[in-house]
Amino acid sequence: MEMTARLAHLDTKVDGRNCDGLVNHYGETTEIRVPLSHTGKRLSPIEGGNLYRLRDRKFLLEDKKRLCAWALGTALLGILLMVLHAELCPVVYRPGSIYALSINGLISFSTGCLLILIIAFHYKDIRLFIIDHNQVDWRIAMTSNRVLSISLELVVCAIHPVAIYLRPSMEDTLGGKPVQNSSTPLCLSSSHKEIMLDVELLLSALMFLRLYLVHRAVLLHSKVLLSASYRSIGSLNNINFTFRFVLKVLMNKNPARTLLVFIMFFWLSAAWMLRLCERQQQVETGGMDTALWLIAITFLTVGYGDVAPHTRCGKVVCLLTGVMGVACTAMLVAVMTKKLALNKGEKHVHFFMMDIQISKRIRHAAANVLRECWLLHRTTQTKDNSGDHRHHQRCLLEAIRVFRHLRLKHRKLRDNASEMVDLSKMQMIMCDLSANWNSSYHELEQRIISMEQKLDELGRSFQITSELLTQALHCRRPDHR
Numbered sequence: 001m002e003m004t005a006r007l008a009h010l011d012t013k014v015d016g017r018n019c020d021g022l023v024n025h026y027g028e029t030t031e032i033r034v035p036l037s038h039t040g041k042r043l044s045p046i047e048g049g050n051l052y053r054l055r056d057r058k059f060l061l062e063d064k065k066r067l068c069a070w071a072l073g074t075a076l077l078g079i080l081l082m083v084l085h086a087e088l089c090p091v092v093y094r095p096g097s098i099y100a101l102s103i104n105g106l107i108s109f110s111t112g113c114l115l116i117l118i119i120a121f122h123y124k125d126i127r128l129f130i131i132d133h134n135q136v137d138w139r140i141a142m143t144s145n146r147v148l149s150i151s152l153e154l155v156v157c158a159i160h161p162v163a164i165y166l167r168p169s170m171e172d173t174l175g176g177k178p179v180q181n182s183s184t185p186l187c188l189s190s191s192h193k194e195i196m197l198d199v200e201l202l203l204s205a206l207m208f209l210r211l212y213l214v215h216r217a218v219l220l221h222s223k224v225l226l227s228a229s230y231r232s233i234g235s236l237n238n239i240n241f242t243f244r245f246v247l248k249v250l251m252n253k254n255p256a257r258t259l260l261v262f263i264m265f266f267w268l269s270a271a272w273m274l275r276l277c278e279r280q281q282q283v284e285t286g287g288m289d290t291a292l293w294l295i296a297i298t299f300l301t302v303g304y305g306d307v308a309p310h311t312r313c314g315k316v317v318c319l320l321t322g323v324m325g326v327a328c329t330a331m332l333v334a335v336m337t338k339k340l341a342l343n344k345g346e347k348h349v350h351f352f353m354m355d356i357q358i359s360k361r362i363r364h365a366a367a368n369v370l371r372e373c374w375l376l377h378r379t380t381q382t383k384d385n386s387g388d389h390r391h392h393q394r395c396l397l398e399a400i401r402v403f404r405h406l407r408l409k410h411r412k413l414r415d416n417a418s419e420m421v422d423l424s425k426m427q428m429i430m431c432d433l434s435a436n437w438n439s440s441y442h443e444l445e446q447r448i449i450s451m452e453q454k455l456d457e458l459g460r461s462f463q464i465t466s467e468l469l470t471q472a473l474h475c476r477r478p479d480h481r
Contacts, residue, residue: 053131060128064121065220071117072217075210078110078160082207086276107160114157114210122150157210161203201313205273215243222246255335263299263328270321271295277313294318299325351417358410365403372396 085103093099129141224246239245250258271291278291294307298321309315342350376392379385 053134057128057131060124060131061220063124064128067117067121067124068213068217068220071114071121072213074110074114074117075157075213078107078114079207079210081107081110082160082204083272086204111158111160115154118150118153118157122146122153153212156206156212159203159206159209161200161207201277204276205313208269208273215247218250219243219246222249224249251331251335255338259328259332259335266321266324267292267295267299270299270317274309274314274317277311277317278309295321298322299328301325301329351413354413355410355417358406358413362403362406362410365399365406368399369396369403372399 081103085100085107089100089103126138126141126146130136130138133140219242224241233239271288271294274295275288275291290307294309295318297304298318301322309318372392372395376389376396379389379392
């Protein structure tokens, strides 16, 4: 019976309960209704079957990726606007001007958009949690840890120095013209207090905390999470696909590129924050070139001592740079060690050639021992020259020492080679041995069975022979009588 489905969406009407539109073998269109739920109850996406759940889960994952990408772009836009405003004000335009208010408004607008995107992302995450755990009430997903993490993200993303930018008092400065050389680090008038400078510096530096969205974007857009084979094999091995796992995969696939991108971004960011901190003191580290040099020598833990930070904020930045430098140096050493290490095939070739060379040297050393023994024996037989006798004794002892040293070296080489166990090769060898043992066992079993059969035949032959002998004896007894 041939059955085909009508695929026209305008002609097919499918509600939450029924599906129709099949053609029978007579060529007539018949409607077949398959109930997917109880009569009188409309299915919701969460309460439906597995197909609805898989469809909604796929859509939610795509929405999460899209929202995460938009949130990261909005966060980067806010940071770039903050950096641009800090560099241009008050050098290019004065505080309180229309340009300053416009950039401040854009920073506030990007911050508001970022908060909305963060809330939407967590809303999608909660819906995904409900679908995965087959729950109905969304309040089940609102655990204390989730609420705390959402609150912390909102606080971090809401930090921006716009509230301080909007408080300039220009009545005693500038006279309506932009300043070319000012002692204030950011867009602040000279009437502000010293504590406002510190607060503005702190809020400007804390805007870089929005970059935590990078790891979320990397996780959601990684090929590891998008690959169905990765997820299936990982679920069988109880592997959680977190950012740590994705970072390990990236460090194994592209270690040099990953470290280079991180180091370059951290170098530029730390140099700009150091310049931001040191600019209020009008010192030499307030320049970008000097800040780049100081961050570089601090990151590499060199510390020539020609320049040093003068503010507390600059000292904190240099301290964090030194800690990150030590960590990146350790990772760089590990990457270089892995790159310079021999692989399995190269190790096999290297150990094989070293084994051949040391075996050849051992044979030469053994030959030298035998030769010195013969020369010593010959000088002992002549008993003429005691100097030659002592010379050959020393040569014999040296030959024995070299022979023992080479034997010890060869033993260490064998130990190092035995540590490199090829599991697949050992498994193949064990499988071959097991197959050989099984075949030998079956062959031995067949031989034992054939021996038993032959023994049974011999027993029957002996019995028949004894019966024949008995009959022959009975026949000969009357004749003899």
